[in-house]
Amino acid sequence: MKKALWFIFVFMTLCVSVAHAAGLPTKSASHIYDTAGMISPDQLPALEKAAGAGAYALYVLTVDSLGNEGADAYAKRVYETWSLQGNDVVALLSKAERRIQLYFVNEALQAKLDALPADYAGSDYASRPSIDRFVGKHFTPAAKNGDFGKGLVQLITELNGFAAPQAQEAPAAAGAATAPQPTAPAAPTAQNERSGETTLTFPSAPQRESADAAALALKTVILIVVSCVLLFALFLAGRYYYCVFLKRKGRAASEKIWLELTKSQEKLKPLLDIYNGPATKQNLFPLASLIEETIQAVQMLFQSIQNQPILIFSGASKRELDTLLERVDTSRQESCGIAEQADELVRLDQTNSQEVKDVQNLLAALTERVKETASQYPTSFRRIKEEILANSQKAEAVYTQQLTDLVDAAALLRPQREQTAEHHKLLDELPNLLAMLSEGPSKIQTTEATITAELEKHGLRLVEWNPYEKTAYALDSHKRLSRALEQGDLREANNCANAIRAALAEAVQMIAQRLELRAAVQKQMAWAGEFIVTFDVNVKACQTALHTMQNQFAPSDWSVMRERYTAVAEAFIQITGSAEMIKKAWAEQSYAFAHQLLNKMEQLSASAESTLQEALQIYTRSMERLKEIRSEASSKWSHYQKAVTLQNRNAIAIPRQLAQLDDTIRRQKAKLDDLLSHPLIPLHELDALHVSFSGNVASFVDEVERIVKEKQQAERRIREIRDRYNSVYARTRSRRISGSHGRNYQAQMGEIDRLFMLGMYAEAVNHLRDADHAIDGMQREYDEIIREEHRRQEEERRRQEDERRRQEEERQRQSSSSSSSSWSSSSDSSSSNGSTGGDNW
The missing domain is CATH 3.10.310.50 (Diaminopimelate Epimerase; Chain A, domain 1)
Structure with a gap:
């Protein structure tokens, strides 16, 4: 590489x-x-x-x-x-x-x-x-x-x-002027070749x-x-060194995992020689086997990474190394879990014996405390002693088991620890239990005396409640407390003492709750009285509004309001009936029942108030809508009259559709006036008629304004077209222009006048475009004549220039023949050797 x-x-x-x-x-x-x-x-x-x-x-x-x-x-x-x-x-x-x-x-x-x-x-x-x-x-x-x-x-x-x-320095002949010569002829001419001359x-x-x-x-x-070669080489070098980096990373990670697993394996070897019980077979042996298998897998993975070849012209090496590194990461996570399990088993081996000894020491200390407490108080501790004996036997059994088996002694003895702590708390509570045994009857009597005094003070009767039931329960719990102490069951005795305290506290608290309930009922009754008075006034106002509606509008407009009023009147009867029952319950001190009736009354009153408002809104909306219709009808009629005035002032011809709309508006106005003067106004019919009337007036006004605008635009456009025609005609009458454009223009203008008389202003504008096109035709024909005149003048000018140029070329040829000899000598003196020179600064 x-x-x-x-x-x-x-x-x-x-x-x-x-x-x-x-x-x-x-x-x-x-x-x-x-x-x-x-x-x-x-x-x-x-x-x-x-x-x-x-x-x-x-x-x-x-x-x-x-x-x-x-x-x-x-x-x-x-x-x-x-x-x-x-x-x-x-x-x-x-x-x-x-x-x-x-x-x-x-x-x-x-x-x-x-x-x-x-x-x-x-x-x-x-x-x-x-x-x-x-x-x-x-x-x-x-x-x-x-x-x-x-x-x-x-x-x-x-x-x-x-x-x-050089080419311009030929000496001038005596008394003759020479023309400038070319500096470097492009190629030798036939004449040069015949005369043997050489041209650069x-x-x-x-x-x-x-x-x-x-x-x-x-x-x-x-x-x-x-x-390209440089970039490709850099790419190959980058791929190679990246693959080398991946191999090193994979080998280092595999070696680290192998070391961690080996350490865990060494930690578990002593445990395998000592323990052979059921818990060991369930936890220790499978973990040791898993560590051995994982070590072998990591070694094979290390060899795979070590033997992986690096191919610089292929990306397969990188993909293989990425896959191997993913496997290494998975093995690392598994090894972490295995190490945690091994450390936990080693910790159990180190702490089991001490855990059992700690529990045994706790039980021994509890036994000594029971003996000391028994010498101080004449009470049986039979139940605690039985439980201490059972816990001691359990601790001894766990101690024997952990000698041959790797168990979790802390988990097995956790109930014993918790029960020992509970026994200590019961022994701490023993003086309070004995005090409750001796002082309990007097506390119950004192509580009953307090209850009696409070009942007399606040004038409360035992209706719907009885705090003496709680004192009776406390007295029964005191008897059970005595029996539990005699039997040595401190746990039951503690539960009885807590029950006595809770019952006496609840008995005293019931009086305060009763007083709060009475105050709340009294407040709700005051609100109910005010609501009934106010609601009665609103019901009467609704009745008056209903009578007004019945006298002014048709039945279809006030039938819904009458239904709402009937519902309100029935709800008011129910509310007044509930008020009488509430007063009776208050007198009997049935405060809970009165509270229920008042809650129902609040719900009924909210519904009745909503229905009443709906009925009054029907009246308000009807009266306001009638007022709006009167005002808007007057305004729309005023707009209509202004449109008619605009139509007459501009003397526009009315189309048939607009005339029909005008007739409809007049008939609707007469019907509106008739409905508004009726003794029982049909508001729904009046409203629909008013909407139609308003729409028709708006359409009529818009149409009139549109026609007036079209007429004004058409008139302005006609003036512009006529002015343009007069201007074009004034320029073209001195030339022979075809008369078809003028006739077309006159025909279009005649048609426009006819359309104006019929009120068809939009069609007239379309014909104005045709008239404008006729004027354009006159202008184009005139422009073509002018261009033809200019073309002829330009041809004459060019002909004269060509004649002058020909004469000039003839004079130049005559001059060239006189200077040909000087040009030949100048060409012969040219040399291919260059001139050079310079200086240093």
């Missing part, structure tokens, strides 16, 4: 080296390639603009170092790689070598530089080549100050300050762009391949 990873690493290193040595930056439309970051970002836009704006195109490349390559060779390689032409100049800046190198292939430019004086850049550059003098004066001073952008701008400015490029050719822009695109594509593919 390590060899494979080493091979992948070496392969990626080689790929990265090849990609790095792929060459120079890919040439694009830009002129500045600041790969070394030597130019300020603020200067780049201005520098980029100046580099390509002059007669000579300057291409600037900054690098960190030239390596082992010379500056002139590097600049030449840039020039050739980027396929630059005669008027292109390369400016190479190296940060490490602190040097600028120019390279170009242009003899005319070289000749102009050679013409510079020797002291052009000072005496230090007098003996150096002309390019060095040029660079030393215009670039080096700014570069020494670290401002490379400023130096390059000065260099470009001075470079373009020379005369025009350079790769075209599409060819250079194709080469650059191919180089960029190759580099991109190499980068993608290297990235």
